[in-house]
Amino acid sequence: MYNTATVFWKTLANAGVTHAFVNWGSDHSALLEDLERQRVENGKSLLEIVTCPNEMVALCAAHGYAQVTGRPAAVIVHVDVGTQALASAVHNIDRGQTPVLIFAGASPWTIEGELKGSRTEWPLWIQDVPDQAAIVRQYMRYTAQIPNGVSAAKTVMRALQFAQSALKGPVYLWARREVLEEELDASVVEQGVNAAGWPPVTQPSLPSSAINTIVSALIGAQFPLIITGNVGRSPNAVPLLSALSTTLSVAIATSCPSALCIPHSHPCLVGSSWDGRTAFLKDADVIIILEADIPWMPIMGTQPKSGARVFVIDADPLKQSVGYAHVDAEMLCKADAAEALGQLLEAAERRLSEPLRATVAERKLHLEALHSTWTSQLAEAERALVPGAALPTVPYLLSALRSAVADHTPSKGQNVLWLNEGISNAGHIWDHIQPEVPGSMLMSGGSSLGYALGAAIGAQMGSVVVQRRYDLIVAIVGDGDFLFGAPSTAYWIASRYETPFLTIVLNNGGWLSPGRSMAVVHPQGHGAKASGHRLTTSFGPKAPNYSQIAVAAGDAWGRRVESASDLSTVFEEAARVVQVEKKCAVVDCVLQLF
Template sequence: MAVRGAFLPRAVCRQFVHAFLKGDRYRNAYNLNLLPLASSSALRKTFSTTPLSASRNIGNDSKGYTTSFALFEGLWEAGRTACFVNVGSDHPSVIEAIVKAKRERPDRWPKIITCPSEITAISMADGYARVTGRPQAVIVHVDVGTQALGQGIHNASNGRVPVFIFAVSDPLNQQIPVSFFVAHGRWKVDSYTAVTQLVDYIKSDVSITSALKDSKYATRGAARVAVHEARVGEIVSIPRLEDGERLDPLKIIARGLDDSDRPRSWINCGGTGIGWSNGAVLGVKMALADLERDEDRKPSLVCQVVGDGSFMCAAPSSALWVASKYEIPVLTVVLNNGGWKAPRNSTQLVYPQGLNTTASDDEINTSFRPTPNYAALAEAAAGLNVGWENTLDDSGSWIKGLRVETVGEFREALQLANLRVAQEGKGMLIEVSM
């Protein structure tokens, strides 16, 4: 089996593999020390491990002790508690190791979360790490499986979120070409080192430090703050709609601003890979549940607010199925305006007098009409009978889907969500037609 490390902790992944390969076919005890690979005190603390006992000998238990088993074992001993996987025909050794561990040491093994979509897997790991600061593992196929992680890697990279990614294959079944690109030089650096170097350089350059003292920069900063505060004031001042009126996205956001100044109450990916929240909300909820259990705190209600375009773009049925299978209770609010609107906005900025100004959504290929029944999708993805009446009938169903159009219907649905998600610990999706 070949294991390739990708993204932030590449050196860590390589040391995993090298540590395993140094053993006598993985039959002897090994000592994995990640401290030399960390470039900051925070990372040293994150990746530090307790060395294995010198007396530990697995030579008599070598049957089934493969590179895959050693990889998972190393992850667990390094403090990684979850592994989000998309397994298949490339992963016989991985599957075997998972089965072996579940039978022999289920309480000393990362929790394996099956993700039918790669984007769900990496987004869940991303969301978990954003809450805890502890990177978790993602295992996918090589080639197209790894490529499917693209926007997830982009989101994590822009958000500076650490994630372990392993692209796994069986070299007996396929020949993987190794490409080499000629370069004048090669350098590797982590974000912390890069930022430190930039800050040190700026501090040491008198011309830069002198320029930064110019009052115009303080004036610009104050102007930006004023513009932001004015915009927030405009949104908050929007009059409340009556119960019978139809909803629109801006007024939904305005109602949520009262709580938005609480630290970490509003999490955004920071990248442009849409659909991030489908999986990230599950990772956030998992992480909060772990923290709340350890600190004996009341469970938090975690809500995902997502447009229908983003929701459709990132394997929604996969994320909903994972939520149901592993009973991760979250509230999802899908704002259904019939498709993508951002492409039209950007096109109009570039071509304000262009044909797009009179074109329909179908003409510019951004329409989702006729729109899916997202409420029914939630229940279908969880393997349940379809039904979207605004009641709590069929309380045995783990995910409930509701469809609303007016303020009054939305308010009623939120009351049901508070009961179902926050108190009963079950999932719910509310589709808001706009």
Template sequence: MKDLNNGISGGELLLRSLKAQGIDYFLANAGSDFAPVVEAYARVGTGSPDLPEPLVVPHEAALVAMAHGYWLMTGRPQAAMVHVNVGLANGVMGMINARADDVPVILMSGRTPLTEHDRPGARRTPIQYGQEQFDQAMMVRDMVKWHFELRYPETVPALVSRALAIARSEPAGPVYLSLPREPLTELTAPDPETGPLQVPSRQGAADAEDIATAARWLAEAERPLVICQRGDPGGKVAAALEQIAEAHALPVAEVFATRKVFRGTHPMAVGPDLSRRLPEADVVLVVDAPVAWIEHQNRPAPGAKVIHLGPDPLHSRMPVRSYRTTLGLAGNTAATLGALDAALRALPRPPRDTAPIAEAHAAYLARVAKAAEAGSTGAASKAFVAQCVAAILGEDGVVFTERGAPAPFYPGLKANRFFGNTPAGGLGWGVPAALGAQLADRDRLVVSVVGDGSHLFANPVVCHQIARANKLPLLTVVLDNSGWDAVRLSALEVYPDGVTAGAETVPLTEFGDNPDHAAVAEACGLWARRVERAEDLPAALEEALEEIRGNRRPALLNVAVRPE
């Protein structure tokens, strides 16, 4: 029989276990199920080094996105907790994005008390009847690698350890832990062991025989092509990719980037346009790219060999993904690239003509510059906004963009300085993810560039409150065209010769009276300005920087942009 005299509650044990296992922040949107957690913080102290720092986030989607952005900056997963089924419902969008980009988040939610009598954690309010579900985990089951429900308080450290180990094992991804109030209120023995019992499994390089085959194909290729999409927080993938591209004259196309991995100024960078290069390639190396191309638009030639490389080359969490896979190199991305580089160096290969690569590289940079110049007067283009934002980032500033100009329009940025929305495309991600990055480093310049539709999805008042309350000097640039360009462009793609193409107004895409985003931000205590002309944007950005650096105050620019 355990001696529970002076024991601690399951809620306190949860917090101590999270901290002991590397969690910096406890991102919370609290409800009645948090009572034991609230009591634990009150008892121990919110500033205690033994507990993660609590941070109140007034909307659950923002809470999960902040954990997402924090991991992108640091490589350290964070804990996010929401209120029973209703809070979990709001957090689902963030989990969809985390799952789509293999980002480890430990999401926890309370669960309506199971009991009605006697126990300290039993039901006490009417909503605890209405909020009960037969299967609460089903709300996120399709988005997580692992889920479980706490039953006994003494199992908390082991469950936290297992959750984090699975979340961080490659391919990484979110996990979910349901926390009924009864075990959180129950006492367990004092001074329990709270450290990790399990560690994430680490992948090495892919099978040596498969690497040798891939190296031989690449060495013999006349028109090889490398396609990449995302890197790792530590920058190992970027370093390995630059090395193999330089050493073996392999052209690299970065497409649909979610975490920029290959700088566009690298001489082997040929830009994202695959319309000619992919059908002409005889060997294609796809480096951890869930969406390497759009089958409807481009595909490899019938005889081309296609190699997919990464922790899960088939991206098995995607139900439908019919890309040809002649060879799959399953292993840690950086380690496998390193092994492939070594195998290529051991093979004889005649010098490859790099003139076509240099020509494609120059053409790509010229297209970026031309697009920016074309939108530099009157209402700005997204390309011009990208050029202006890139100019203020300095040596280590980072940008998060959602429906802004994509990564190719930031050619000078190295790895892990540009982050785009995931293939899932759950809107409202950009601003709170940037807040998570800013939380990880309050002194680093973090810029969020978002469309006005995405900004509305992000619950802007909530995001402004988070920034002010937590002294996060984020710069947000809202691209204001009073509508959803993505929806309009999608309609035109499907019906290029339809009535939509000539319509004066496109149904279901225009907001009508758009809110004054700058005025809303000012009402929330931010420094804010409206920019009507592209010519005024560089000066406005500098003014915003002065406010951020001098007063540590978050800032917002509402920039009028032309339709794409």
């Protein structure tokens, strides 16, 4: 017997969806029944089903999967309550422009047995809400109800088309239980749809007028600067940005990056910022804002100098989903970043005459000196401990971690995926892990906490799909982030599905960021000299034993480190456990508490 659920699964599989991260409920009877039919008839299900006892972890896992593969996964949740339990991970996949298909069942409409699937349990009355999709609609690229079995395939394909078109992002489908149970003739199921006929929208290129204007400005500038944050979401754009900056000796500064935009060792990289104080912004006479959400923050006293020419190249140069965002610019260009960079590089190479090469060579020497000074300052910071204590500073800790991973992985650290959710320490993680390979460091792209643990699971699964197994996946999180990530669920899933990863907890004893925000707004206020305990941002002496949560929930290996001298040994053992024993490892690193 075939039904709408059959069409749903078959359409996802034909479209290339390989994994579904699921939290089952009473609305999914048809989906569960058809999965078992698939196993009985074919020996396996069309999709890999990953049981997720927490919906937010499920969505975070799909997030990590999509970041590694470039393809959407499915997330299946239970009616309105499961939709709400996706929580703030919905914000992350929206802001991170990550394609995910979310499906939720819905309470049956019929109550007297008129159709198969009518209401049979008391929660089905309470879970029937007037507009279930409204819970998430403003974050979605597309929302729709599957109205019947014959239109199910086309509804799914339309959703996937939106999810994979710029701006990529999440989509939300829902269907009532009777609809999923609707019996269908085999011919309807077999007919399906041709997935190849539903491609994503092609991104525009730069017009020739923009290419000529921007390249002329870059060539004629004294100090040209490219500010980027998200171009690395397309790993194929990274070598193009590297080549363009090398060809014309253009400085690169990253601002609030969500993915590696340029190798840390690139001589044109002059700084990375998370506080709005973009490196050398005041010196630049030509500025290209390339896929950056926050190029600078005027309130921090950082803005372009008078007369600087500013160009914006972005898939969404107006930031249309943001309530207010603006920079004064000469030109706003809506274009695919990789395509635009290729066009600019080709035009630059054509325009480089011998006199211009001399100018470029002179700029190169200047940028190399700036890069050297910056990296020397980072190296100096890595040698410092907390004054008067045996505790490590964050740069010291991250340097030890970087070295341990390089020394104890087959690729010497080059085939490692770093998931950065350090929040108040996010900038330190970029500066001191110093990633080199496109796609080797990722963030959620949003500001919700709890992404990294689930994302590590999905990334591990995705790496198998695209046949690029990592030596090691490392999630670096704050202690608050760790708890937001529903660790008991995350480590249980990782254990069950054999997706081990290393977690480094930067334990400063609570929520450091809210106190910092207060101090910026109220530098002389009552709270300026108050302790974290007084402010209620500290977890205090009764803070959780983070590593042992993972041990209890997922048979992980865990250690707590309170001395800088122990870091290297513990990091080395943790890396061995993940790679050899195939178990998750959690290192709780105690920093100076506030």
